[in-house]
Amino acid sequence: MRNELLQIPRVVVAAPHGRSGKTTVTLGLLAALKQKGYNVQPFKKGPDYIDPSWMTMITGNSCRNLDGFLMERELIRGSFARHAADCDIAVVEGAMGLFDGGDIDGSGSTGEIARAIQAPVMLVVDTTRMTRSVAPLVNGFVNFDPGVKIAGVVLNKVTRSRHETMLRQAVEKYCGIPVLGVIPKGKRFTIPDRHLGLIPAAEREELACAVDEIGTAALDCLDLELILSVAGSAPAINARDIPGLGESRAAGGGDRPVIGVFRDRAFTFYYPENLEALAAAGARLQFIDAVNGESLPDVDALYIGGGFPEVFAEQLEANSRLRRDVRDRAEDGLPVYAECGGLMYLARSIAWGERKFAMSGVLPLDVVMKDKPQGHGYEVVEVTGDNPFFKGGTIVKGHEFHNSRVENIDESSVRFAFRVTRGSGIDGKRDGVTRKNVLASYNHLHALGTPEWAAALVTRALEHKTK
The missing domain is CATH 3.40.50.300 (P-loop containing nucleotide triphosphate hydrolases)
Incomplete structure (x- = not known):
């Protein structure tokens, strides 16, 4: 600096x-x-x-x-x-x-x-x-x-x-x-x-x-x-210059893991610093259109941010091949990090009003849209459970703003990574559903405030690439 x-x-x-x-x-x-x-x-x-x-x-x-x-x-x-x-x-x-x-x-x-x-x-x-x-x-x-x-x-x-x-x-x-x-x-x-x-x-x-x-x-x-x-x-x-966002630490272009990022009309909520932090940690980013993309490309990890998947639920449901690819790759151990709208896409379904739309089914839960916010404001969580990206005891600050809530969750086949100390999360006490190498929560983090996140996601991607 x-x-x-x-x-x-x-x-x-x-x-x-x-x-x-x-x-x-x-x-x-x-x-x-x-x-x-x-x-x-x-x-x-x-x-x-x-x-x-x-x-x-x-x-x-x-x-x-x-x-x-x-x-x-x-x-x-x-x-x-x-x-x-x-x-x-x-x-x-x-x-x-x-x-x-x-x-x-x-x-x-x-x-x-x-x-x-x-x-x-x-x-x-x-x-x-x-x-x-x-x-x-x-x-x-x-x-x-x-x-x-x-x-x-x-x-x-x-x-x-x-x-x-x-x-x-x-x-x-x-x-x-x-x-x-x-x-x-x-x-x-x-x-x-x-x-x-x-x-x-x-x-x-x-x-x-x-x-x-x-x-x-x-x-x-x-x-x-x-x-x-x-x-x-x-x-x-x-x-002073920003600490923590330096040049890529990857040895060469061929060694860089590829992280797929859903980025389209349905998924638009990404802080520029989050994407920059992943690149600085050594990843190559590949943007994916979840609405129109024909299939999931050959990526080493997946990052699904927030947005309005409920507004485009019919189109997302129609893209059955991509939904199936995401489910199959996650089942095979693909590291996936998802926030809010990403959590909704990983669910079995999204219900809004009288209609219900099939999603990827990576996680055994359903999402229901409500008329009023179910979580709004800053969220602080403590990492208490096993997960692919955060060490136990870590305090993660973020924010949430969602009109959806999780229902019908099969707790026998998932774990919760976060204990909510401020905010609503999934049920007022817990957030961060994990299964295999998947972590999905309502918490949106900012890479400048949580610098360890990008390095961990890139590390998991590199491990998956090597495997």
């Missing part, structure tokens, strides 16, 4: 509370900057896959997650600096309210991220049924934490010109910070969503049209020149 001062224009998009419009403002800002020719590096605070998929599509740069619960502060600063070093501006979308965290001290909050990377904050305020009262609200945020600089305000859901005038005057007179944008109330600044949030950008090409409309609207609503000035006011950051 090395110390290095980097001048990186940057801004954090935050809000007093969730549902204030952070995501649409962020996407609009990214699209507007991209239309103006800027090279923009996006970041997302906290665990999320869907918003980052849109941010990646808009900017052409892989969005990175910054998470104070999953990552140490040094890793946050290092990841930010590493990926933002060559951009014109970095934009970080916050989560929840600016100072909302895991405890009374705001641990893991968007404010903590802003402090870690020394970034000014643009505060998005939902001004519904509000005029002059915007001033004490904004001042409360400005003065709450001297380590977090609120550099400007975006007024959202403004109804008419008189409303805008009152809001502007209140902010400028009483708060001493500029208004960076005004977004009128209406559907002009919205994007499609579904039961777990936005629709992933990879699913439908026509959703890109929504991005163009948002960018055009943002050019009218946001003061780009002023926002760029705010971003440019950030101090030089003293950053």
Whole structure:
């Protein structure tokens, strides 16, 4: 690692509370900057896959997650600096309210991220049924934490010109910070969503049209020149390279094990760092289309991330040969690591409403979709059972967000690897179903926070390749 001062224009998009419009403002800002020719590096605070998929599509740069619960502060600063070093501006979308965290001290909050990377904050305020009262609200945020600089305000859901005038005057007179944008109330600044949030950008090409409309609207609503000035006011950051993601340790290309990765419309939830960590540990990645792929290629291990297999359950069921290949190869000892949607694919079936769809049947259990989340938030597990990838006693931090639950599990032929100390997991107490060289759980981990995971998966792949 090395110390290095980097001048990186940057801004954090935050809000007093969730549902204030952070995501649409962020996407609009990214699209507007991209239309103006800027090279923009996006970041997302906290665990999320869907918003980052849109941010990646808009900017052409892989969005990175910054998470104070999953990552140490040094890793946050290092990841930010590493990926933002060559951009014109970095934009970080916050989560929840600016100072909302895991405890009374705001641990893991968007404010903590802003402090870690020394970034000014643009505060998005939902001004519904509000005029002059915007001033004490904004001042409360400005003065709450001297380590977090609120550099400007975006007024959202403004109804008419008189409303805008009152809001502007209140902010400028009483708060001493500029208004960076005004977004009128209406559907002009919205994007499609579904039961777990936005629709992933990879699913439908026509959703890109929504991005163009948002960018055009943002050019009218946001003061780009002023926002760029705010971003440019950030101090030089003293950053370090990320530890743990070095060059491949494989001796040569021919010795590298091949890890198959389901990556298609149904399975889109992968942190870039997870894939990079596998490559750095010596693997060659081969992406597999679980919807349209004709068969399972000759791989030495399989990584199935999350996504929306329930939405594409009919297509996944129709691809019977791939399902059979996965089942047969797992039965033969193929190392398989699966998270959430991957767990669902390894089940016997997925039931949603009145319909039931056959899955691979690698694990003797069924999955049933529910109307409400069955697990939502950070998950912490302790490794207590035999499994292919983690040593006993290891604490694994991750997150879960699923509307599905496991039913009809045959516990006589599987084991549980994890004891849940925070979160829901499979049954509130356990997670991590294992059978042979398969481990499947609802827990999504991040490779920067769990560096031993990639090395273990590559080691199992290499052993299987040698066998």
